[in-house]
Amino acid sequence: MNFLGRYIFSTDHxxxxxxxxxxxxxxxxxxxxxxxxxxxxxxxxxxxxxxxxILWPNGAPGGVMTPELYLALMxxxxxxxxxxxxxTVPQGGFGxxxxxxxxxxxxxxxxxLNMLSFWTTALSFLVLCxxxxxxxxxxISGWTAYPPLSAVGPVAGPGLGQGMTIWVVSxxxxxxxxxxxxxxxxxxxxxxxAKGMSLLRMPLTCWGWFSTAIISLFAFAVxxxxxxxxxxxxxxxxxxxxxxxLVINDKPIGRAGGSPLLWQHLFWFFGHPEVxxxxxxxxxxxxxxxxxxxxxxxxxxxxxxxxxxxxxxFGFLVWGHHMFISGMNPYSSIAFxxxxxxxxxxxxxxTFNWLGTIWGGSLHLTxxxxxxxxxxxxxxxxxxxGIWLGQPALDLYFHDTYLVVGHFHMIMGVAAVFxxxxxxxxxxxxxxxxxxxxxxxxxxFYCTFIGVYMIFIPMxxxxxxxxxxxxxxxxxxxxxxxxxxxxxxxxxxxFFTAAVQxxxxxxxxxxxxxxxxxxxxxxxxxxxxxxxPSDEPPVVYRGAYEFSTPGARRDFRMQNEEEDTGx
Amino acid sequence: MTSPGISRQASFTGLYAFFATIIMxxxxxxxxxxxxxxxxxxxxxxxxxxxxxxxxxxLALSSIAAEKARRDLLNGHRxxxxxxxxxxxxxxxxxxxxxxxxxxxxxxxxxxxxxxxxSAFFYVGTVAHxxxxxxxxxxxxxxxxxxxxxxLGPGRRTAVDVTAVYWHFLGVLWLYLLWLFWFWGNWD
Numbered sequence: 001m002n003f004l005g006r007y008i009f010s011t012d013h014x015x016x017x018x019x020x021x022x023x024x025x026x027x028x029x030x031x032x033x034x035x036x037x038x039x040x041x042x043x044x045x046x047x048x049x050x051x052x053x054i055l056w057p058n059g060a061p062g063g064v065m066t067p068e069l070y071l072a073l074m075x076x077x078x079x080x081x082x083x084x085x086x087x088t089v090p091q092g093g094f095g096x097x098x099x100x101x102x103x104x105x106x107x108x109x110x111x112x113l114n115m116l117s118f119w120t121t122a123l124s125f126l127v128l129c130x131x132x133x134x135x136x137x138x139x140i141s142g143w144t145a146y147p148p149l150s151a152v153g154p155v156a157g158p159g160l161g162q163g164m165t166i167w168v169v170s171x172x173x174x175x176x177x178x179x180x181x182x183x184x185x186x187x188x189x190x191x192x193x194a195k196g197m198s199l200l201r202m203p204l205t206c207w208g209w210f211s212t213a214i215i216s217l218f219a220f221a222v223x224x225x226x227x228x229x230x231x232x233x234x235x236x237x238x239x240x241x242x243x244x245x246l247v248i249n250d251k252p253i254g255r256a257g258g259s260p261l262l263w264q265h266l267f268w269f270f271g272h273p274e275v276x277x278x279x280x281x282x283x284x285x286x287x288x289x290x291x292x293x294x295x296x297x298x299x300x301x302x303x304x305x306x307x308x309x310x311x312x313x314f315g316f317l318v319w320g321h322h323m324f325i326s327g328m329n330p331y332s333s334i335a336f337x338x339x340x341x342x343x344x345x346x347x348x349x350x351t352f353n354w355l356g357t358i359w360g361g362s363l364h365l366t367x368x369x370x371x372x373x374x375x376x377x378x379x380x381x382x383x384x385x386g387i388w389l390g391q392p393a394l395d396l397y398f399h400d401t402y403l404v405v406g407h408f409h410m411i412m413g414v415a416a417v418f419x420x421x422x423x424x425x426x427x428x429x430x431x432x433x434x435x436x437x438x439x440x441x442x443x444x445f446y447c448t449f450i451g452v453y454m455i456f457i458p459m460x461x462x463x464x465x466x467x468x469x470x471x472x473x474x475x476x477x478x479x480x481x482x483x484x485x486x487x488x489x490x491x492x493x494x495f496f497t498a499a500v501q502x503x504x505x506x507x508x509x510x511x512x513x514x515x516x517x518x519x520x521x522x523x524x525x526x527x528x529x530x531x532x533p534s535d536e537p538p539v540v541y542r543g544a545y546e547f548s549t550p551g552a553r554r555d556f557r558m559q560n561e562e563e564d565t566g567x
Numbered sequence: 568m569t570s571p572g573i574s575r576q577a578s579f580t581g582l583y584a585f586f587a588t589i590i591m592x593x594x595x596x597x598x599x600x601x602x603x604x605x606x607x608x609x610x611x612x613x614x615x616x617x618x619x620x621x622x623x624x625x626l627a628l629s630s631i632a633a634e635k636a637r638r639d640l641l642n643g644h645r646x647x648x649x650x651x652x653x654x655x656x657x658x659x660x661x662x663x664x665x666x667x668x669x670x671x672x673x674x675x676x677x678x679x680x681x682x683x684x685x686s687a688f689f690y691v692g693t694v695a696h697x698x699x700x701x702x703x704x705x706x707x708x709x710x711x712x713x714x715x716x717x718x719l720g721p722g723r724r725t726a727v728d729v730t731a732v733y734w735h736f737l738g739v740l741w742l743y744l745l746w747l748f749w750f751w752g753n754w755d
Contacts, residue, residue, distance in 0.1 A: 109577045183584040191577040221588040225595035228691060237681035240603060257607035257684055262599055269595075 009119075011111035016118050017097030018431065020088050023122055027084035029501075030129075034077040036498050041065045043491040045473045058158070059137055070472030071140035072159050076131070078143030079167065081413065082274065083174050084125050089420045090281035091216070092121065092181060095209040097431060099185065101529035102203050104194025104538040104560075109187040113180050120177035128170035134162040141167075142470065144267055147241035147260045148248070151233040155251050165234060172227045175220040182220070185213035194528070196540035200305070201559065203527045203544040204298060207305050208284025211312040212277050218316065219273040226266035233258070264326055268319035275412050276315040280308055282419025283350060286372045288544075289422050290354055292525045293369035294361025295555050297545040300353045307346035307353075314343050324392045325399045333392045340390035347383055351376065366523070367441030371422035374449050375415055381453075382411025385460065400470070403463025406456045414452045421445070421504070429518035430529055434511040444503040451497030458486050458493075526556050575725045582729050586736055589699060593740065596695070597747060600688045604752075613685035613752030614678045622665035623745060629658030630738040633707070637731045643721050649714050652727070656707045659734070663704065666697050685752050692744050700737050706730045 007015060037052070048063035059069030096114065100107055108114045131138040136158040141150040145167065154161030189210045193202070202210075229240040237255075241263045244256035291298045298304060320328060320336030354376050363369065385407040388394045398404060421444075428436045462483050467474065474480040474487070521530040527544055538560045546557040604610045636651030670690070673679075680690040710727055713719055719727060 110581060113581075179588050182588070183581050186584045187577050187581040190580050191574060217584055217588050218591050221591035222595040225592050225599070228695070229596075229599060232680065232687065232691060238687040239681075239684070240599065240687065244607075257603070257609035259602060259606040262602050262606070265602070266595060266599060 009115060011107075011115050013096045013100050013108045013111070013114060014431075016114050017093050017095070019118050020092035020096060020121070021094075023118075023125060024085050024088040024093060025505075027080050027088070027125060029505075031077050031080040031085060032498050032501065034073045034080070036494060037065075038070060038073050038077065039491040039494040041070055041472060042474070043488050045475060056132075056137065065472070067472040068140055068158050069137070071142075071157075071470065072132075072138040072163070074470065075140055075142050075159075075167075076128070076138050079128060079171075080125075082143055082278070083171070084121075084128075085420075086278035086412065086416045087174075087178065087274070088121065090278065090285070090416065090423070091178075091185070091209060091212050092118065094205075094285070094420075094423050094427065095185060095212075095281060096181075098427065098529050099188060099206060099209050100192070101430075102206055102527050103189065103192065103197050104528050104540065105188060105192035106537070108184050109192055110184050114184050117177045117180035117184065120173055120180065124170045124173035124177060127166055127173060131159070131163040131166040131170075134166060136161045136163050139164040139167045144271065145230070145263075146267075147230065147233065147258075147263045148243070148246055148253070151230055151241050151263075152246070152248055152253055153234060155253075156248050165231070168227050168231050168234070172224055172231075175224045175227070178216050178220045182213040182216035185209055186217065189213070194538045194540055197559075200302065201540060201543045203284070204287040204301070204304055204308075205281070205284035205527075207308050208281040211308045212280045215273045215277050215280070215312050215315060219270045219277070222266055223270035226263060226270070229266075230263065261323070261326060261328065264323050265319070268322045269316070272319040272322065273312075273315045275408075276311055278412055278416045279419075280312065282375065282416050282423075283308065285419045285423040285426070286354065286375050287357070288525075288527070289368050289372040289426050290357045290376075291545045291547060292426075292523050293364040293366055293372070294358045295364070295547045296357055296361040297543075297547055298353070299356030299359075300349075301543070301545065303349055304353055307349045310346040311343060314339060314346075318343060321390055321395070324395045330392070337390055337392055341387065344383070344387060344390075347379075351380060351383075366425070367436070367438055367445055368422050368426035368523075370442060370445045370449075371418050371425060374445065375418040375422060377449075378410050378418060378452065379415045381457075382407055382409075382415060386411060397466075398463060400468055401463035402459045402467045402469055405469050406459030406463060409459070410452075410456050414456065421448075424508075426523065427529075428508075428511065429522050432512060433518050434514050435516070435518045435522065436511050437507050440503055440507045440510075444500055444507065447500040447503070448497055451493055451500065454493035455490050455497060458490050462486055462490075521558075524556050526558050528559055531558055531560050575728075578725050578729050579732075582733060585733075589736075589740070592695070593692070593744070596688065596692055600747070600752070603684055603688070607684075609684060611683050611685060613689050613748040614673050615749060615753070616669045616672050618665060618669050618672060619745065619749070622662050622669065623741065625658050625665060626662040626738055626741055629655045629662060630735050632658060633731045633734050637724075637727055640719065640724050640727055641721055645714070645717070645720065648719075648727075649711075652707070652711050652714060655734070656704070656711050659700070659704045659707060663697055663700060666693055669693070685748075688752070689748055692748065696737070696741060696744055699740075703730060703733050703737055707734070 010016060046064065050063055052060035052065055053063040056069055059066055059072065096108065136154055139159045140157050141160065141164065149156040150160060150164055189206060232238045233240050233242055239255035239258035241260050242253060242255040242258040243260065246253035287298050287304060318336055318340045320332055321340045324333050385403065389398055389404065389407060425436055425441055428434065465483055467480055467483055520532060526546055528538055531538060540559045541562050542557060542559055544559060548555045549557060632651050633655035636648045636655060639651055640648040678686050680687050707730055710730060
């Protein structure tokens with residue numbers, strides 16, 4: 001096989017996993033750069049930046065960012081991070097690499113479909129980024145692309161012409177790629193498990209990927225449908241989402257009968273499950289890492305599985321909590337609110353079981369373990385404000401304030417990213433045969449941990465003070481003057497946190513230069529990806545988390561160990 | 568997907584997962600249609616063309632031929648399979664051609680996608696269905712060629728079975744769409 005076949009158009013699940021990982025790494029640093037630019041503008045709205053002018057001659061004439069450019073950066077930051085980082089690494093990256101290894105399969109069920117799914121995703125990323133260079137630039141509608149403004153074309157603002165069309169096409173492509181992946185994950189999990197690997201012996205990572213694949217299968221199709229209808233409204237003159245009597249920028253739109261709320265329903269029917277698509281694989285990783293470095297079995301394994309499935313199912317019944325103030329019937333708000341708060345129950349089950357897992361364990365504070373503990377921390381912090389926002393009476397006030405921004409960054413963004421870091425530090429030896437630097441890793445962790453709290457906790461205070469989100473400049477508002485220093489602090493915390501991410505990049509690259517090979521099972525873990533590679537398909541004799549079994553000669557037993565070999 | 572090593576059962580599991588996502592896609596279109604109809608007073612029905620009934624008959628015949636061919640292959644009647652499968656493929660192409668004729672007919676009578684809400688849903692739904700059908704048709708055509716090269720038999724029939732089941736599924740989906748557009752969309 002030549003280079004092209006082996007590394008580019010590969011059907012090998014490990015190569016595809018790495019391809020997803022690298023794509024997401026590029027996306028993550030792009031998204032992060034956009035957020036740094038936004039934070040800079042929020043604190044220094046008058047500053048002239050040569051770089052902005054070079055990158056966006058129309059968006060930043062003279063180097064000063066226009067409000068439209070700010071919104072474009074915000075839209076692209078959200079879209080890139082949600083789709084190409086949070087959806088891509090945990091499932092496409094780690095899932096592709098480790099699901100077959102952990103269940104003892106030779107590869108994914110449909111390797112060619114797998115390749116197609118990656119390249120569709122990669123194409124989708126290129127299409128999305130091309131929005132920056134078309135006439136009018138990137139869309140300014142936010143990652144939720146609410147009509148009517150997203151459906152009427154450039155009359156509603158720069159970026160809502162070609163840029164918006166490109167956005168819709170890119171998201172449809174991404175959805176198609178994710179659907180192919182989901183079909184592959186479900187089939188692989190159901191059909192290709194090794195002998196003895198019953199469903200309830202699977203590591204919780206596999207359960208995370210499996211439930212995520214089911215959610216993707218049901219959610220992304222709805223996003224495609226919504227995208228098609230939006231595209232029809234934009235390009236072919238239908239009115240699915242456009243009501244009568246619209247006048248935008250003094251121009252009558254001349255459509256009638258459509259409902260902007262319809263988009264919100266369709267979008268959030270996908271959008272809320274998407275949150276769980278981002279976090280469930282991470283929950284699986286965290287469970288495994290916590291158990292391995294506590295040398296204890298996962299507390300309440302079956303409850304953990306049930307909680308994953310429960311969260312996945314209820315994730316489809318709560319989309320309306322994004323729409324409490326949209327004019328939706330207040331009675332349905334109550335139903336959505338109750339269902340939303342119910343999700344707190346399985347989330348709490350998971351959190352308490354994580355605490356139960358580390359309780360009384362012999363903790364090994366490796367870098368991977370620190371990220372896992374950090375995950376539990378930010379998950380609880382972000383989750384608590386979910387209980388506020390899930391109640392219509394409170395949401396009436398908090399909606400579209402920085403409290404929401406702080407909330408979803410904490411629970412969806414930071415928590416999922418912490419799980420990715422935990423997974424990277426944990427699995428890097430298996431992926432590359434090299435260990436990551438532990439000291440660099442720990443510095444990276446502590447700086448990031450402190451950094452994200454310094455960014456996002458003040459955001460909650462700003463939200464409580466009534467600070468609206470999606471504004472490019474607060475200096476005009478009397479009631480927000482007092483928050484200036486708070487925002488300045490957040491901005492500098494964001495600079496700091498972004499800067500320390502280069503430590504991570506450095507750590508990855510530096511490890512590849514190192515000559516020292518990682519041991520076969522450096523963490524003394526139990527799951528099959530750490531078993532000695534063999535041409536024979538593995539046979540599984542036990543569950544995934546047999547640590548410190550009383551009477552055993554060793555403090556862990558691998559899933560494919562028949563007897564207590566006690567080496 | 569017929570790469571070696573994939574079990575028959577895995578192919579069907581993948582297919583059923585694909586069904587789930589197609590159901591969600593058309594479910595989303597349906598719910599959009601229900602909401603759109605209820606949200607405003609501009610609903611004037613969904614365009615009808617008698618040709619749709621002819622197309623429905625053609626698609627049904629195609630499904631029957633595919634099913635009969637599938638069973639012939641299972642029983643080792645390769646020649647009968649070839650004939651039946653080719654007939655199913657031809658009829659499938661006939662259905663898509665018929666749908667094109669319907670769209671042409673509507674265009675000539677001045678019914679475009681942006682004419683009224685019902686026409687918009689009609690075009691979106693029938694085109695989406697036709698695209699899914701085109702995918703299945705490519706698989707049917709590919710299998711027809713392979714069969715003529717004597718590459719299929721009772722022991723190598725998973726791809727035929729999977730394609731036939733997909734074809735039946737799209738047939739049932741078409742009946743649903745026909746009901747939705749012809750009857751539900753035009754009820755007062």
